[in-house]
Amino acid sequence: MTDGVHPQRGGPDAEPAAGAGRTRRSDATRAAILRAAQARFAADGYDRATIRAIAADARIDPSMVMRYYGSKEGLFAAAAEFDLRLPDFAGVPPERLGEALVGHFLTRWEGDATLPALLRTACTNPGAAERVRAIFAGQLGVAVARVVADPTQAPRRAGLIASQLLGVALTRYVLRLPPMVDIPPADLLTWLAPTIQRYLTADPTQARVDP
Amino acid sequence: MTDGVHPQRGGPDAEPAAGAGRTRRSDATRAAILRAAQARFAADGYDRATIRAIAADARIDPSMVMRYYGSKEGLFAAAAEFDLRLPDFAGVPPERLGEALVGHFLTRWEGDATLPALLRTACTNPGAAERVRAIFAGQLGVAVARVVADPTQAPRRAGLIASQLLGVALTRYVLRLPPMVDIPPADLLTWLAPTIQRYLTADPTQARVDP
DNA sequence: CTGGGAAGTCAACAGCCGTTGGCATACGGT
DNA sequence: ACCGTATGCCAACGGCTGTTGACTTCCCAG
Structure with a gap:
């Protein structure tokens, strides 16, 4: 790629006048x-x-x-342009953050095939893998950092959350493991929310969840 | 593939005498x-x-x-021949099954690049995807079914466990998200064990983990 | 020593890929 | 009506791929 923009061989690509909403025939x-x-x-x-x-x-x-x-x-x-479109979780009570996060991801993924495409490609294409890293370190990382107490723990918590959420995307949309494909979104939310909630807020020195 | 075995064009592949330990020059x-x-x-x-x-x-x-x-x-x-080598968990106390499962997977994966290879390929190759489905539905599925009370819930629990474990493999070994790569195995075990334990034994009608 | 089969080498084929340059066409401002 | 330009199609190039067949070399049983 010697040129940063589409070559448009026929001539310069400059828009004639109005900068924004001009629509080309192509x-x-x-x-x-x-x-x-x-x-x-x-x-x-x-x-x-x-x-x-x-x-x-x-x-x-x-x-x-x-x-x-x-x-x-x-x-x-x-x-493969993809935006997680994470909303502002400021108004969500802290103990329901996991539910809110999982709910957002599920509704964001159902009906948009971009993430599976990106995920598929990221498994073999280094550029796409870098893109996924950037999305989850950037968008998810900062969202997690905003709601986590100890900021040094934020990347690790975000990583764990990404592992569970991407694991669901992988098994449900890419590999299509039958039991994961069959779970209704509402049930999925019920199962996953406590996991994400724990990754978000649990004491990292804990050894085990209480019985 | 018209022939089930390697063609060995030079002639028939029959071993001369001793069936088992005979080593060929090749x-x-x-x-x-x-x-x-x-x-x-x-x-x-x-x-x-x-x-x-x-x-x-x-x-x-x-x-x-x-x-x-x-x-x-x-x-x-x-x-890509791959065996999870799941041991018999009969002797493990039920409340430590999650820990045992996660520990087995972590030690099984560190130092064996076969699963990342299979995972990478399964994202684009239907045959490899089918192989992964078979491994997790078969090997993991039956292991989970043996320790779960309600057998009708076993596939769903196995699917959720697979989503978390494969999510770790994906983010740690394939995508190489920095925070996931950096977590020491012992810490990973501490974080993941309660999740798997919950997928294994929690009441599916629960709404939320107790605070 | 000798023959036969296994092990390994070499060159080539057919097919698909991303990419390119040249050429026809339709549009829209003047 | 004219002409520049954006739009689109066609044919082709070079490169890489999986795969194949014929050929040479090596080993070992007889």
Whole structure:
């Protein structure tokens, strides 16, 4: 990638006048490519998802993908844009933070195939793995740090929470372990909330949960 | 795969006399291929690990891989053979089952790169995913069923346990989230044991862990 | 010593991949 | 109506992949 922006070979990419809401004629194509790419990356992972297949799904020529996204990596970067959209948990009582966190993740994931795609790819693609690390160290990390007493313990607590939440995403959406696929979201919330709550607030010197 | 066994093109593969401990001259090569394959599959995943690279690591010709393992899929099947080696937990007091399970998994994983390899590949390769499903539904599932009171709840409990354990394997060995990589195994055991214990024995109708 | 089969080497094939440059077309401002 | 430009298609290149077949070398039983 020698150029930071899409090459747009025909000439300079400068918008003519209004900076914001201007729509180009090719935006529909761009969107179609992105939609097809998200679906293919989610279904097949980075390596097995070919530009030719994505282009065929979007009913355009493979070279259009290169023109609009520069390279396969650039396309993936655009397709795997992902925001946890963590809300502000300031108004949540401390003993219900686990429930709130799990609930947010479950509703965020059901019906959005971006995270499974990112997860699939992150298992083999170093760039995608770095992206996942950044998301969970950044977005989740700071959210946890805001509600945890001892700030030195925040990264470890966030890591443990990520391990459980990503474990659910992995087994439910990627590997599709039957028992995990079958659990209704409400039951899942009931099971997971206490785990996250404990990772969030339990005394780290504890040896065992009380009987 | 038309033949269940390695083709061995030169002729029939029948051992001459003694059925068991007979060692062929090529066993060293076979082992070298397998070792190189496990390392490459673990590091790169199925798609990015090429037969040529594996053969180069093992200092042999790529065609030898085909002769001994039939195809890339056959090689992976041999390299990703994985047994959880779950012991018999009959002698463990019920309230320490979580600790025993987590401890076994941690010692089983540290120093054996086979599971990360399998996990990496399972994210994109349907055959490997099926293998992981079989391992956790089979080996872990029956172990859990033996110690759980209500047998109808066993699969769900096993699924939740798998979600936490695989989540740890994913974040610690595959994605390498820094906070998860840095936790010493002893601390990890302390944090995870209560979670697994709860998935194993807690009342499913509970709403929340007691404060 | 000799023949035969196993072990290993070499070069090549066919296929798919990401990527590129050239060319036709349709649009929109003037 | 004109023309520059954005949009799109086509054909192709070079590279890498799994896989194959023929060839040489080595070992060991007879």
